[in-house]
Amino acid sequence: MSTSSDQNVINAAPTTHAKLAAWVEEVAALTKPDRVYWVDGSVEENDRLTAELVEAGTLVKLTDPNFPNSYAGASDPKDVARVEERTFICSKKEEDAGFTNNWEDPEKMKSMLNGLFDGSMRGRTMYVIPFVMGPLNADEPAYGVEISDSAYVVASMRIMAKIGNEVLRKMEAEEAFFVPALHSVGAPLEPGQEDVTWPCNEDKWIVHFPEERAIMSYGSGYGGNALLGKKCYSLRIASVMARDEGWLAEHMLILKLISPQNKAYHIAAAFPSACGKTNLALLDPTIEGWKTETLGDDINWMRIGKDGELRGVNPEYGLFGVAPGTGWSTNPNAMRAITKGNSIFTNVALTDEGGVWWEGMTDETPAHLIDWLGNDWTPESGRPAAHPNSRFCTPIDQVDMLSEDYFSPNGVKIDAILFGGRRKTTIPLVTEARSWTNGIFMGSTLSSETTAAASGATGVIRRDPMAMLPFIGYNAGDYLNHWDKISAKLNPEQMPKIFLVNWFRRNAEGGFAWPGFGDNSRVLKWAIERIEGTADAKETIIGNVPTGEALDISGLENFTPADVEAAVAVNKDEWATEVEGIEEWYANFGDALPVSLRAELDGLKARLNA
Numbered sequence: 063m064s065t066s067s068d069q070n071v072i073n074a075a076p077t078t079h080a081k082l083a084a085w086v087e088e089v090a091a092l093t094k095p096d097r098v099y100w101v102d103g104s105v106e107e108n109d110r111l112t113a114e115l116v117e118a119g120t121l122v123k124l125t126d127p128n129f130p131n132s133y134a135g136a137s138d139p140k141d142v143a144r145v146e147e148r149t150f151i152c153s154k155k156e157e158d159a160g161f162t163n164n165w166e167d168p169e170k171m172k173s174m175l176n177g178l179f180d181g182s183m184r185g186r187t188m189y190v191i192p193f194v195m196g197p198l199n200a201d202e203p204a205y206g207v208e209i210s211d212s213a214y215v216v217a218s219m220r221i222m223a224k225i226g227n228e229v230l231r232k233m234e235a236e237e238a239f240f241v242p243a244l245h246s247v248g249a250p251l252e253p254g255q256e257d258v259t260w261p262c263n264e265d266k267w268i269v270h271f272p273e274e275r276a277i278m279s280y281g282s283g284y285g286g287n288a289l290l291g292k293k294c295y296s297l298r299i300a301s302v303m304a305r306d307e308g309w310l311a312e313h314m315l316i317l318k319l320i321s322p323q324n325k326a327y328h329i330a331a332a333f334p335s336a337c338g339k340t341n342l343a344l345l346d347p348t349i350e351g352w353k354t355e356t357l358g359d360d361i362n363w364m365r366i367g368k369d370g371e372l373r374g375v376n377p378e379y380g381l382f383g384v385a386p387g388t389g390w391s392t393n394p395n396a397m398r399a400i401t402k403g404n405s406i407f408t409n410v411a412l413t414d415e416g417g418v419w420w421e422g423m424t425d426e427t428p429a430h431l432i433d434w435l436g437n438d439w440t441p442e443s444g445r446p447a448a449h450p451n452s453r454f455c456t457p458i459d460q461v462d463m464l465s466e467d468y469f470s471p472n473g474v475k476i477d478a479i480l481f482g483g484r485r486k487t488t489i490p491l492v493t494e495a496r497s498w499t500n501g502i503f504m505g506s507t508l509s510s511e512t513t514a515a516a517s518g519a520t521g522v523i524r525r526d527p528m529a530m531l532p533f534i535g536y537n538a539g540d541y542l543n544h545w546d547k548i549s550a551k552l553n554p555e556q557m558p559k560i561f562l563v564n565w566f567r568r569n570a571e572g573g574f575a576w577p578g579f580g581d582n583s584r585v586l587k588w589a590i591e592r593i594e595g596t597a598d599a600k601e602t603i604i605g606n607v608p609t610g611e612a613l614d615i616s617g618l619e620n621f622t623p624a625d626v627e628a629a630v631a632v633n634k635d636e637w638a639t640e641v642e643g644i645e646e647w648y649a650n651f652g653d654a655l656p657v658s659l660r661a662e663l664d665g666l667k668a669r670l671n672a
């Protein structure tokens with residue numbers, strides 16, 4: 063492959079950042095790429111790299127004018143989601159990784175990985191991607207440098223983070239700390255060997271060294287496995303930084319809700335992967351007079367402000383959203399952002415017009431498509447055209463409803479926190495926590511059916527504390543204690559109110575008990591009215607739920623107060639089973655379980671048995 067990157071010879075490090083230059087040199091000596099290329103982040107560079115990706119067959123350029131300057135590609139069918147069973151937290155001590163993480167001794171792991179990385183970039187270009195998560199004008203910008211042998215990763219990181227020269231210049235002026243994030247698809251090319259369109263390796267390793275704040279990822283080119291600024295840095299490594307520095311790195315969207323009285327509220331919501339964060343973040347309210355703006359759809363870094371309030375910042379610059387189910391009727395804000403272009407789609411279907419399609423995008427299904435596997439597809443094919451974890455990668459500033467506060471390094475004051483999962487039964491549509499601690503209990507016992515966002519079986523119920531199960535970079539018991547410590551530092555007057563939600567409950571007919579999507583604004587309205595003390599609630603053993611009349615269902619066709627009551631019903635038999643599940647879950651923590659949470663469980667049991 064002859065590229066304009068050829069002039070970039072190994073070891074010609076164009077930086078005065080001594081540590082960075084040394085690391086790049088060390089990695090190049092290990093991985094033995096044909097060339098080293100420092101990513102500048104420019105438009106010309108992106109045009110060149112995407113053209114190379116088209117040439118290589120990894121991407122196609124879309125020709126449908128509805129998707130300007132956009133590309134689509136298909137991954138290897140064995141590389142379509144995060145691989146949790148191949149993800150490791152290699153703290154020095156095993157107990158510091160805790161029972162929720164895979165662990166290996168860091169020195170052992172490193173020597174094994176060094177073996178895999180030895181020569182792993184042969185025949186390829188090694189890209190050096192300086193990046194920052196969150197604002198570059200933050201007090202201490204969260205710098206990282208990803209080294210990757212995938213141009214697809216470079217093009218995707220360019221959407222998801224601020225990358226390139228601007229970042230590098232500021233980082234070197236400060237001789238700043240950066241998270242070294244090493245990535246290789248693990249597919250060296252021998253001389254004369256032809257490349258495949260999606261190089262990867264069956265052997266995959268997503269490894270974190272929390273004490274060093276370092277990441278090594280091998281074998282996968284997809285999503286959170288490979289775009290290392292996202293889950294690896296902004297959640298797993300950042301959660302460790304947050305523990306050490308007294309803040310929270312959480313798997314949450316941030317949404318601004320404006321009432322008809324023009325009062326603004328900020329809502330943070332933690333749902334597991336593929337359980338509705340991006341959709342709620344881009345909510346189009348279906349109720350009169352309420353407006354929304356978005357700040358983030360996946361990650362929320364929360365620090366304690368000077369009045370003892372929680373302030374949230376979204377460290378990402380793009381959306382990496384689940385494509386199926388994102389449609390003109392369910393999520394028009396996302397569709398408007400996507401159709402402004404400048405996007406990369408992975409594992410979606412291609413239309414005959416040179417555009418993309420996925421299940422749920424439009425009401426009408428196209429008569430013919432090329433499915434994500436490259437085969438002809440018609441509605442009669444009897445299989446999905448897009449992979450269930452297919453994704454759109456789109457710059458966040460293309461979202462019309464993006465809040466101006468998104469650009470503020472101080473973030474926004476969080477007024478309410480929602481914890482939610484995907485549960486067919488048991489969990490009501492919405493429950494207001496009895497207290498802050500009761501809300502932390504709800505978060506710590508959150509459960510959800512597994513989805514296609516991670517490899518493995520889907521539809522299996524598992525506990526997912528604060529939707530962080532796959533992302534806590536340290537001991538989960540310490541994590542719950544850290545929440546406890548942060549709670550103690552908050553001004554009680556400023557504490558967000560906490561709610562448990564479930565958009566996915568089923569009704570007696572097997573359909574969804576709640577219409578969801580834009581109508582979730584009705585649930586948010588009730589939550590705000592609870593904050594203001596103006597909405598009615600019914601006390602239950604688990605917390606307060608709306609009465610049939612308290613939830614605004616005006617204009618909702620075929621939906622009655624009785625349907626509300628069914629959607630929020632608390633069934634004692636179901637909760638008896640649930641409490642057993644919570645007992646089992648909590649048993650994993652042993653003595654590390656905060657006493658406040660044990661007391662919450664005891665209280666729930668007492669109310670259940672009363």
Ligand SMILES: Nc1nc2c(ncn2[C@@H]2O[C@H](COP(=O)(O)OP(=O)(O)OP(=O)(O)O)[C@@H](O)[C@H]2O)c(=O)[nH]1
Pocket residue numbers: 333334335336337338339340341342359360382383384386387388392515565566574577578579582
């Ligand atoms: N029934 C129903 N489905 C929803 C609702 N919100 C989202 N979904 C569906 O849930 C799936 C995932 O939604 P997303 O908003 O992309 O989930 P996410 O939490 O952002 O997922 P990650 O990006 O993987 O973290 C999509 O197929 C949506 O169509 C809802 O309110 N009701």
Ligand SMILES: O=C([O-])CC(=O)C(=O)O
Pocket residue numbers: 143144284285286287292293334335336360382515516
């Ligand atoms: O990390 C990924 O691959 C995609 C994602 O947002 C998630 O799974 O939560």
Ligand SMILES: [Mn+2]
Pocket residue numbers: 336339340341359360382383384
């Ligand atoms: Mn999402």
